[in-house]
Amino acid sequence: MIRVSHLSAFYDGAGKDKNERVTALEDLSLEVPKGGTCAIIGPSGCGKSTLLRILAGIASNYEGEVSVAGASVDPKALSIGFIPQNYGLLPWKTVRDNIRLSWKVKHPESPVPPDEKSMLARLGVDAELLSRFPRELSGGQQQRASLARAFLLRPDVLLMDEPFSALDAITREEMQEVFFELWRAQAVTAVIVTHDIEEALYLGQSVVVLSPAPGSVSAVLDNPYFARRETSGDFAAEKARLRSWLTGKGAPV
Amino acid sequence: MKKRLLASALGAAVLFFVWLAAAEMVRLPIVPSPLLVASKLGEIFFGTIAIHGAYSLGRIFAGLLCAVVVGLPVGLWMGWSRRADRLLSPLVYLTYPTPKIALLPIVMLLFGIGDTSKTILLFLILVFQIVVAVRDAVRAIPEEVFYPLASLGANFRVMLWEILLPASLPKFMTAIRVAMATAISVLFFTETFGTQYGMGYFIMDAWLRVNYLEMYAGIVVLSGMGLALFGALDLAERYFCRWQKNG
Numbered sequence: 001m002i003r004v005s006h007l008s009a010f011y012d013g014a015g016k017d018k019n020e021r022v023t024a025l026e027d028l029s030l031e032v033p034k035g036g037t038c039a040i041i042g043p044s045g046c047g048k049s050t051l052l053r054i055l056a057g058i059a060s061n062y063e064g065e066v067s068v069a070g071a072s073v074d075p076k077a078l079s080i081g082f083i084p085q086n087y088g089l090l091p092w093k094t095v096r097d098n099i100r101l102s103w104k105v106k107h108p109e110s111p112v113p114p115d116e117k118s119m120l121a122r123l124g125v126d127a128e129l130l131s132r133f134p135r136e137l138s139g140g141q142q143q144r145a146s147l148a149r150a151f152l153l154r155p156d157v158l159l160m161d162e163p164f165s166a167l168d169a170i171t172r173e174e175m176q177e178v179f180f181e182l183w184r185a186q187a188v189t190a191v192i193v194t195h196d197i198e199e200a201l202y203l204g205q206s207v208v209v210l211s212p213a214p215g216s217v218s219a220v221l222d223n224p225y226f227a228r229r230e231t232s233g234d235f236a237a238e239k240a241r242l243r244s245w246l247t248g249k250g251a252p253v
Numbered sequence: 254m255k256k257r258l259l260a261s262a263l264g265a266a267v268l269f270f271v272w273l274a275a276a277e278m279v280r281l282p283i284v285p286s287p288l289l290v291a292s293k294l295g296e297i298f299f300g301t302i303a304i305h306g307a308y309s310l311g312r313i314f315a316g317l318l319c320a321v322v323v324g325l326p327v328g329l330w331m332g333w334s335r336r337a338d339r340l341l342s343p344l345v346y347l348t349y350p351t352p353k354i355a356l357l358p359i360v361m362l363l364f365g366i367g368d369t370s371k372t373i374l375l376f377l378i379l380v381f382q383i384v385v386a387v388r389d390a391v392r393a394i395p396e397e398v399f400y401p402l403a404s405l406g407a408n409f410r411v412m413l414w415e416i417l418l419p420a421s422l423p424k425f426m427t428a429i430r431v432a433m434a435t436a437i438s439v440l441f442f443t444e445t446f447g448t449q450y451g452m453g454y455f456i457m458d459a460w461l462r463v464n465y466l467e468m469y470a471g472i473v474v475l476s477g478m479g480l481a482l483f484g485a486l487d488l489a490e491r492y493f494c495r496w497q498k499n500g
Binding site: 057075085092105133 | 400402415
């Protein structure tokens with residue numbers, strides 16, 4: 001599980017007030033149970049990404065307690081899967097090398113992840129795609145590679161920063177399903193930062209709402225709509241109809 | 254690729270005919286026909302020119318090797334650590350614009366007129382280009398690129414191997430390619446004294462012996478060497494940096 005208590009984070013001011021310490025997060029506390037998902041939403045600039053970097057053990061300019069699985073965050077001791085906003089694939093590596101990278105860093109003695117084959121099959125990543133470079137991939141394909149890399153690591157925690165926001169609506173829903181499938185199989189504790197309210201309600205067992213900067217928790221919702229797509233009502237029916245046209249799985253009438 | 258080869262062949266053909274036409278018009282020994290030069294080249298290439306060419310190439314590779322061995326780590330270090338950059342960049346920026354050929358007398362006074370000073374001069378020309386290019390390339394890597402590896406607790410060695418080196422490779426190769434043209438001309442100059450081997454020596458010696466055919470043959474070979482080096486660097490860059498746009 002992830003426990004954050006009374007966390008305040010800072011960064012150095014830019015421009016004129018260079019020596020001034022700017023507060024990014026203030027007295028923030030939250031908990032994510034083991035194997036649970038938590039969606040964090042908040043206005044832009046509220047420190048969502050800062051929070052994620054602290055959970056990932058990258059940022060250290062903070063006060064308060066942050067613990068993962070009972071110990072303070074240590075990227076060396078833990079396996080942390082981190083998916084940044086732009087998917088974090090290295091442009092000079094092929095998809096194959098990118099997918100193996102996280103596992104390889106953690107297990108230098110056996111650079112090929114054990115369940116690579118089944119993972120690639122599940123994600124629909126074929127051999128032709130594996131030898132391409134990231135710039136030759138669509139957004140959805142990059143996201144698949146990024147998810148494959150994170151889940152092949154078998155992480156203790158999975159941190160995702162706006163993972164689906166750059167994708168078109170259809171691909172986004174598809175990738176959310178892919179994420180759920182992998183998440184169910186591994187029951188990994190996941191924190192998802194998003195600005196999309198619908199996405200937060202769909203992906204988060206709990207939804208944490210942050211206040212404008214400096215960010216602190218303004219509401220926590222135990223989310224009854226978790227993993228549910230709205231299927232009843234006229235609006236949902238119309239949406240489903242449009243989607244089936246768009247994906248070519250139904251014909252206009 | 255085919256198109257490029259065709260264009261290069263066309264360029265060579267144009268050059269050949271311009272030279273031929275010029276030789277036919279002037280009809281002086283100082284502008285011999287390319288056909289005569291070619292036959293002379295065939296005659297003396299393996300016995301003479303190849304040896305001089307090998308000396309020149311050896312000096313280029315020695316200078317390049319030293320420049321890479323020193324320049325790459327220094328550039329990486331300056332790009333990675335703000336402190337190293339603050340410490341070293343005044344030195345780099347003061348010496349960067351100095352035409353290195355102007356240092357030739359000093360280098361020769363210190364290291365003699367032999368191969369050492371020739372190699373050192375090539376080294377000086379290449380190393381600053383490499384340092385500055387690699388430093389800028391490392392600096393230009395967005396911070397986010399490091400996040401996924403940093404969150405895995407990756408050490409510096411992993412960062413170096415997986416991010417710093419591949420990210421700076423394109424600019425590194427370009428720097429070598431750009432500096433190579435200067436390096437070859439300076440090599441020519443340094444080979445005109447203190448040695449009896451090298452393309453510079455061969456060309457100037459033929460000139461002094463009023464053997465214009467040999468002189469032209471030497472110029473053709475030196476140009477060919479430059480072209481081959483340039484082409485090899487270009488190919489290497491295309492292969493290793495194919496992940497880039499238009500790579």
